[in-house]
Amino acid sequence: MGIEDLHINRDRLLRRLDALAEIGAIDGGGVCRLALTEEDRLGRDQVTAWMRELGMAVSVDRIGNVVGVRAGRRPGPPVMTGSHIDTVRTGGRYDGTLGVLAGLEVIEVLNERNLETEHPLAVAYFTNEEGSRFAPDMMGSLVYVGGMSVEEARATRGIDDSTVGECLDAIGYAGEADCGAPSVHAFVELHIEQGPILEQKGVTIGAVEQVQGISWTEFTVAGVSNHAGTTPMPLRHDAGYAAAAIACEVRNLAMRIGGNQVGTAGALTIAPNLVNVVANRATLTVDLRNTEEERLQRAEAELAAFVDQLAKNEGVEITSRRLARFQPVEFDAGIVDRVERAARDLGLSVRRMPSGAGHDAQMLARVCPAGMVFVPSADGISHNVREYTEPDHLEAGANVLLRVLVDLAQQPVGGG
Ligand code: HGY
Ligand code: MN
Ligand code: MN
Numbered sequence: 001m002g003i004e005d006l007h008i009n010r011d012r013l014l015r016r017l018d019a020l021a022e023i024g025a026i027d028g029g030g031v032c033r034l035a036l037t038e039e040d041r042l043g044r045d046q047v048t049a050w051m052r053e054l055g056m057a058v059s060v061d062r063i064g065n066v067v068g069v070r071a072g073r074r075p076g077p078p079v080m081t082g083s084h085i086d087t088v089r090t091g092g093r094y095d096g097t098l099g100v101l102a103g104l105e106v107i108e109v110l111n112e113r114n115l116e117t118e119h120p121l122a123v124a125y126f127t128n129e130e131g132s133r134f135a136p137d138m139m140g141s142l143v144y145v146g147g148m149s150v151e152e153a154r155a156t157r158g159i160d161d162s163t164v165g166e167c168l169d170a171i172g173y174a175g176e177a178d179c180g181a182p183s184v185h186a187f188v189e190l191h192i193e194q195g196p197i198l199e200q201k202g203v204t205i206g207a208v209e210q211v212q213g214i215s216w217t218e219f220t221v222a223g224v225s226n227h228a229g230t231t232p233m234p235l236r237h238d239a240g241y242a243a244a245a246i247a248c249e250v251r252n253l254a255m256r257i258g259g260n261q262v263g264t265a266g267a268l269t270i271a272p273n274l275v276n277v278v279a280n281r282a283t284l285t286v287d288l289r290n291t292e293e294e295r296l297q298r299a300e301a302e303l304a305a306f307v308d309q310l311a312k313n314e315g316v317e318i319t320s321r322r323l324a325r326f327q328p329v330e331f332d333a334g335i336v337d338r339v340e341r342a343a344r345d346l347g348l349s350v351r352r353m354p355s356g357a358g359h360d361a362q363m364l365a366r367v368c369p370a371g372m373v374f375v376p377s378a379d380g381i382s383h384n385v386r387e388y389t390e391p392d393h394l395e396a397g398a399n400v401l402l403r404v405l406v407d408l409a410q411q412p413v414g415g416g
Contacts, residue, residue, distance in 0.1 A: 003406050004345070006113070008105045010395040016101045017394070020046060020085065021093035030385025031093050035086040035128035035139075036064070036167035043085045044173060047100060047125060054107050056123070059182075060175025062150045063143045064127040064168050069120050069182065070107050074413040077185040077368075078122035079405055081106070083360055084129030084140075091130075092192075092387020094394075098375075099190045100125045102398040106405055117409035119185050126360045127168070134158040135216055136324030141363035143179045150179055159267070180367075186408050187364035188335060190373045190401040192389050194357045196380025204396050205343040205350040206374025210330045211362040212260060212291040212354055215300055216323035218267075218283060219246055219307065223316040225272060225280035237315040240270045240279035245314075249306045250286050257299055260291045262356070285323065291354050293327050329362040335371030335404070342403035348396050357382075373400050 023046060024031045024039035033039040048066055051058050056068030069078055083099025103123035110117070126144065131137025134156050142148045154165030168174045198206055223239030247265035254263035267285040286303065290296040304320075311318040336352065343350035355362075355372065364370045375397035378388040 003403055006109055006402055006406060008102070008109055008395060008398040008402055010391065012108065013101060013105045013394060013398055014391060016050065016104065017093060017097060020097050020101065024087070026090070026385060028385035029093070030387065031087050031091045032089050033085065033087045033091065034089060034133045035130060036133070036164065036171055038171070040086050041171035041173065044125070044171070047085055050104055051123065054104060054111060056107065059177040060173055061144070061177040061179045061181065062175060063140050063153050063179055064173040064175065065124060065140045065144050065179065066173070067122050067124045067182065069122045070110070072117045072120035072409065074118060076119060076413055077183045078120035079409040080122040080124055080184045080187045080364070081189060081401060081405055082122070082124030082126065083189050083191060085125050086128055086130050088130050088132045088383050090383060090385055092382055092384060094192045094387055094389050095194065095382055096129055096191070098192060098389070098394065098397070102190045102401050105398055106402045109402060110406070117406065118411065118413050119409045121405060121409050122182065122184070128164070129360055131324060133160070134164050137358050138360055138363050139164070141360035145363050145366045146180060147363065147366065184364060184368040186335065186368055187361055187370040188339070188373065188401060188404050188408070189359055189361040190375070190397050191359055192377045192382060192387070193374040194377050194382035196377070197353055198351070198374060198376035199378065199380060201351060203349045203351045204375065204393055205339070205348050205400055206353045207336050207339040207343065207350055208331060208355050208372035208374055209336055209352050210291065210328055210354045211359060212289045212356060213293050213296040213328040214324060214326045214358050215288040215296060216325070217286045218321045218323055219243070219286065220319045220321070221282040221316050223278070223280045223314070226278040228276040228278055231278055236278055238278050239282040239316055242310055242314050242316050242318065243268060243270065243282035243284045245310055246284055246286070246307060249303060250288070253299055253302050257295055259295065260354070261295060261299055262289050263287070263299065289356065291328055326358065326362065329365050331361070331365060331371040332369035335369050338404045338407060339371055339373050339400060342400045342407070345403065346396070346399055348400065373397055373404070
């Protein structure tokens with residue numbers, strides 16, 4: 001049987017996506033499975049059970065990454081796919097889960113056809129990809145490729161002041177396996193685009209060439225609380241005003257720099273958070289991204305200069321803490337070519353493009369040839385309960401993934 005005879009079972013994939021979306025379901029059709037919460041544990045249990053039902057050998061590593069392996073004709077590093085199943089607080093049902101469940105669907109098709117591959121095949125879900133509870137994002141895959149130690153990751157304190165280690169132990173997913181095992185022959189991730197490009201262009205498949213650089217910073221402003229009515233404006237040291245000014249500058253500098261520059265002030269706290277008190281404390285997170293490293297550095301420098309001047313003018317103290325910093329990543333040209341070719345062979349429209357979001361594939365690219373397959377997001381919406389991708393597009397993306405994975409897994413062991 002040739003690779004062209006292989007197709008995924010669309011209804012089975014949709015059933016698994018719906019079943020997983022029930023875990024942590026929130027109003028509006030979305031999902032909340034913040035990393036290392038009880039909902040994350042339940043989602044992990046479900047996906048791990050599916051891996052075992054498919055006869056995969058399942059390992060859990062010390063930071064909670066879970067890898068299922070289907071044996072190949074020869075032992076050795078697997079061709080791997082996967083993504084994440086943790087979500088943001090207002091998550092959708094496809095971000096991350098599509099990549100993991102499409103990987104399981106590929107395994108099930110090969111099992112049904114009793115098709116043996118040269119290389120083993122693996123499906124992984126990585127711990128804490130989102131990073132919104134514990135920064136940085138892509139934490140589990142970063143540890144997997146040796147970019148962060150397990151100890152440093154476990155000691156990371158999150159937005160609710162608990163540590164990764166405490167929460168990982170509490171959900172029972174602090175495994176025994178060394179991180180980075182198994183080593184990987186090649187990695188391909190299917191993901192929703194989470195942006196508007198494919199839909200606007202009327203294209204079904206994205207052959208992702210790179211992931212843009214990302215810079216996350218938390219600013220803490222210390223001011224002086226005072227009476228909102230009696231304190232003359234020149235005498236104020238208003239932490240609330242300073243945080244708001246930073247948020248406005250993030251928008252201004254993104255528009256000023258233009259191109260692919262984006263900037264977001266996503267999380268804000270203010271104290272004492274009362275209508276008639278000038279705030280004495282505020283924290284603000286800033287997410288800056290650009291496909292070009294030098295422009296991203298320019299954005300960071302301009303924001304730092306603005307913050308310094310603001311602190312002087314307002315008479316407040318502003319400190320900053322780096323939460324994440326990853327340079328842009330180029331994917332393997334051979335993998336991008338394979339994605340493009342598989343899409344064309346399936347008669348699907350395809351275009352090369354960058355990724356605006358961070359993904360586990362950008363970490364695996366540090367240790368093996370890696371690439372991604374995108375499918376359209378309706379209205380370009382994601383990190384929103386309205387996240388949606390049409391079943392035809394889900395099926396198309398999974399079929400492209402199937403072909404690329406089998407093509408890679410049939411390469412002679414020790415070959416290219
Ligand atoms: O933030 C991101 O790009 C991803 O959703 N972790
Ligand atoms: Mn994702
Ligand atoms: Mn996400």
